[in-house]
Amino acid sequence: MKILVCIKQVPQKDAPLKLNETGTWIREDVSYEINEPDAYALEEALRQKEKHGGEVVAITSGPARSQQVLREALAKGADRAIHLEDNAFVGFDAYNTARAFAAAIKDEQFDLIFTGLQSDDYGYAQTGVILAELLGHPHATIIMQIEKSDSGIRVKRELEAGYFQFVDMPLPAVLTIQSGISKLRYATLIGIKQAKNKPLRKVALAEVQSALSDNLQKIERLYVPQKTKKTEIIDGSPNEIAKKLVERLRNEVRVL
Amino acid sequence: MKILVVVEQREGKLNRVSWETIAAGQALAADTGGTLEAAVVGAGVSGYAAEIAAKKLAKVYAIESAGLEPYTPDAFVHALKGFIATNQPALVMMPHTYQVRDFVPKLATAAGSTCISDCIGYKKDGDKLLFTRQMFQGKLAADVSFTGAGPWFVTFQNGAFRGDKAEAGAAAAPVEVVNVEIPAGVVRNQPHEVFKEAKQAVDLTQAEIIVAVGRGIKEEKNIAIAKALAEALGGDLAASRPICDNGWLPMDRQIGSSGQTVAPKLYLALGISGAIQHIVGMKGARTIIAVNKDAEAPIFEIADYAVVGNLFDIVPPLIEEVKKAKAANS
Ligand SMILES: Cc1cc2nc3c(=O)[nH]c(=O)nc-3n(C[C@H](O)[C@H](O)[C@H](O)COP(=O)(O)OP(=O)(O)OC[C@H]3O[C@@H](n4cnc5c(N)ncnc54)[C@H](O)[C@@H]3O)c2cc1C
Numbered sequence: 001m002k003i004l005v006c007i008k009q010v011p012q013k014d015a016p017l018k019l020n021e022t023g024t025w026i027r028e029d030v031s032y033e034i035n036e037p038d039a040y041a042l043e044e045a046l047r048q049k050e051k052h053g054g055e056v057v058a059i060t061s062g063p064a065r066s067q068q069v070l071r072e073a074l075a076k077g078a079d080r081a082i083h084l085e086d087n088a089f090v091g092f093d094a095y096n097t098a099r100a101f102a103a104a105i106k107d108e109q110f111d112l113i114f115t116g117l118q119s120d121d122y123g124y125a126q127t128g129v130i131l132a133e134l135l136g137h138p139h140a141t142i143i144m145q146i147e148k149s150d151s152g153i154r155v156k157r158e159l160e161a162g163y164f165q166f167v168d169m170p171l172p173a174v175l176t177i178q179s180g181i182s183k184l185r186y187a188t189l190i191g192i193k194q195a196k197n198k199p200l201r202k203v204a205l206a207e208v209q210s211a212l213s214d215n216l217q218k219i220e221r222l223y224v225p226q227k228t229k230k231t232e233i234i235d236g237s238p239n240e241i242a243k244k245l246v247e248r249l250r251n252e253v254r255v256l
Numbered sequence: 257m258k259i260l261v262v263v264e265q266r267e268g269k270l271n272r273v274s275w276e277t278i279a280a281g282q283a284l285a286a287d288t289g290g291t292l293e294a295a296v297v298g299a300g301v302s303g304y305a306a307e308i309a310a311k312k313l314a315k316v317y318a319i320e321s322a323g324l325e326p327y328t329p330d331a332f333v334h335a336l337k338g339f340i341a342t343n344q345p346a347l348v349m350m351p352h353t354y355q356v357r358d359f360v361p362k363l364a365t366a367a368g369s370t371c372i373s374d375c376i377g378y379k380k381d382g383d384k385l386l387f388t389r390q391m392f393q394g395k396l397a398a399d400v401s402f403t404g405a406g407p408w409f410v411t412f413q414n415g416a417f418r419g420d421k422a423e424a425g426a427a428a429a430p431v432e433v434v435n436v437e438i439p440a441g442v443v444r445n446q447p448h449e450v451f452k453e454a455k456q457a458v459d460l461t462q463a464e465i466i467v468a469v470g471r472g473i474k475e476e477k478n479i480a481i482a483k484a485l486a487e488a489l490g491g492d493l494a495a496s497r498p499i500c501d502n503g504w505l506p507m508d509r510q511i512g513s514s515g516q517t518v519a520p521k522l523y524l525a526l527g528i529s530g531a532i533q534h535i536v537g538m539k540g541a542r543t544i545i546a547v548n549k550d551a552e553a554p555i556f557e558i559a560d561y562a563v564v565g566n567l568f569d570i571v572p573p574l575i576e577e578v579k580k581a582k583a584a585n586s
Contacts, residue, residue, distance in 0.1 A: 013471075013529075014550070017395055026396075094361065095370050121392055124373055129329075129361035138444035139329065141358045158514055159450060160354050168446040180501030216370035216404040220386060224552070225397040231562045241563055242573035245545065246581050248561060253543045255465055255489070255522050256581050 001054040001148075002108075003045040006101060006115040006127065007038040007073060009066040013120070024219050025091070034069045037116025041177035043184050044146060045114050046077045052148055054111070055079045061089035061100055067200070074195035075187035081198070086205040093215045094122075098130035103211035104203045110172060112153075117142050117176040125176075132174035139174040140167050144181050257290035260345035262336065264353055265296055265304050266327070267450065273351040275419030278311055280378075280412050281349050282423055287380055293317065293345070294429075297335055299325035305431045312425040315432065317343075323438030329359040330443045335436045337366050340407055347385075352411040364409045371409035372400050374532075376416045389413075393531045394554035414513075414536055456508035456516075458492075465491025466520045468511055468538070469499055472527015472548065472567055476504045481571050482526055488578040494518070496528050512537035526567045530555025547571070 011017060015030040034042075045056045058073035060066050061084035070081035084100055092100065113135075115128035125141075132139035144164065145156035152170040158178050159165055187195075234244050250256040261281040263274035278294060285292040295317040296304045305318035319339055324331050340348065340363075350356045352374045364371040375387040379399060386399040387410055402408045460466060467486035473479060479499075486493045493509060500510040511518055513533040523541035528534060530546070530553055538544070539558055546559035547567045556562045563570055 011392070016550075016552075017392060019396075026392075093370065095365065098365075123389075123391065123393065125357050126361035126371065126373060129358070130365045133362040133365040139362070140445060142354060158354070160513060161517070162456070162515065163450050163452055165450045166448040168448075170444055180497065183503075214403065216402065217372055218401050218403050219398045220381075220401050221399045222391065222396055223398075225390070225394070225554075225557065227557055229558055229560075231556055231559050234561050234563050238565070238569040239573045241565065241570055242577040245561065245563070245574055246577040248545075249489075249522070249578070250581060253522050256578065256585070 001111045004110040004113045005045045008035040009069045010035045010121040041114040063087045074198045075191040081200045084203045094124045094126035102134045103208040113174045128176040141176040257346045261294045275422045276417040279422040280417040309429040312423040313429040318433045321436045333363045346406045458508040463492040468494040470496040470528030
């Protein structure tokens, strides 16, 4: 199976975020990491390849810094990578990102395309499904299991409140992968070494420009949300905090 | 402006979140001087249409086809794309459910447009409509506008509007049945029955006191201190999803949209950031205490008591104080 995995680089979970001067995005000087559901998408692609053979290709869009997530994918076992490299990709809406990916892979045939089910930064939860529509492929979302079948694949969709559903699908198909589908592997030292010699194709914005449109939605303002609930801050030394909490638990919450 | 709300029915029931979307649509229609219509999609859905028609709506459509049951994204997009092309709403609103997330990006793309997903509200800025959504897992918020021509699609987060505020109409709204055909070959996925994993061993829905751990606990062995706190309080231990994904606690202790929904007297969240998928499972708690080292963590938005600090410093003395208090009681 030939599998494409779409990976995004996002600010690290614990990174303190600061707004830029125009208040439309964050300042870029934070640490970044691989978007968590995308890490699971990559893991699942590598496992499918180990079972059925084939090739795993990782793709991302973003400035030079985002090459790091491709290096990580290659070190973990992806065979090659595609980097749509430009600062402009950071501000793309999901529609344009999907269009850019579709244009970058137009000469290739993948059996499966994986994305994480949503990103930790925008959280659109749309890029994978839009890509499926642009390519004319069937799709399924929030996937927790993938088995090869005679006619294609059988996937397990996660539904709300602990429900699931199996779905049979033909190939090629696009799947958005849920965190926790399997256990993530670490890159080995050998893997990291080998990654240096694996092919990484760079695609400039100009090469996909003709496939793009204007963004169809625009962030007018980014801001720290206003608190609506009255919260009492409990502070002091750890011992004082413990005493204050127990006082509240006894007299206000009445559980002690 | 013509506004269309597409409500959700599943397994023989109208999803209650649909009332929230109707309430949102009524508010938007009032603010923009628009008209509001609603649609329900599926096989044999006229009963749902009648139920919705009791609300203040200009019209309700039952979009019918045997090919719409069971749900598939292909059939839903086929039916709705055709309906929207004829009906020509300027704005299409839906709840941000797992089912809607599954088809709405495809529908918007097929309609040559876009969806602002998972919104928590809207604003009017002059003539411009802005939709507010969470960014960075709730750490920031953004006001987002549409820049292209319609039809515009918006989905609203569960809990963004109050379903009980959906206004009833003076008289039942007219219902029109729209029969659609789903030609062979359109539907490519074959869904099987919906099921629940083997019965859960732990039922937290009745728990009065819950101590929940998140990724801030850092390592599996540290779960022991949360467990000790839960035991001291006489409560149950629960977790955010990543803890269960890692196998540090079993899945049936997961709280949130894909886990259990709880409403204890006390929910003590240790090292949980407060992503919406977690919050939906515990916001009904009577009292929420959050311990988090990040003062900006979204969990503090809904906490009654906030402790900004390192849980490893705070939990051990808290266990001691709780034990002392209990001993004094007895
Ligand atoms: C479709 C879907 C379904 C989902 N279903 C669920 C669900 O049912 N339940 C669920 O929980 N999630 C669910 N999620 C995942 C959810 O989006 C979040 O990723 C998850 O809830 C985050 O868990 P967390 O808060 O433990 O981790 P993080 O977001 O990583 O937060 C860890 C927190 O710990 C704090 N911290 C770190 N160290 C310390 C310390 N020493 N002391 C104090 N605080 C510390 C940090 O400041 C941070 O706020 C779902 C996501 C999707 C997309």
